Amino acid sequence: MAKPRWHILRDSHGVTLTRRLPVRFDLSAQVVLPNARKLYLAQQIRQDLWRRLQSLRGFAPVVRIENHVGGVLVTAGGQVDGMVNRNRCEAEIQYLLMDQDLQYRWLSQAKVVDPQAKNVVSGKI
DSSP: OOOOOOEEEEOSSEEEEESSSSOOOSEEEEEEEOOOOHHHHHHHHHHHHHHHHTTSTTOEEEEEEEEETTEEEEEEEEEOOSOOOHHHHHHHHHHHHHOHHHHHHHHHHTTOEETTTTEEOOOOO
16 A cells, blocks of 8 residues: 655644655745635645746645635745755745636635635635
């Protein structure tokens, strides 16, 4: 049987999806998004984060989704075992998190939930 490749850490504030333990954010950026199912959102963001930064030597993505006023706070980044230009990499992560097309896709997959109506609503922001 194959060993699980991702660690899913849940607590009362949110969900962390990580490749390695302990969780380490050598690089990170944050954005607030509308309410969504946290694990699904983390998985979508992790995929695009990996696609964008897989050329970094020793990169292991980490995505943390926490409850936040008006939505969820996303912290994306991860561990890097090699030398990198931290400012450039964090700017790249921030650019990824702010991409409206990606946000729309992530939120569509994560089935954005309106806590007032208890219904699934459009992911359009």
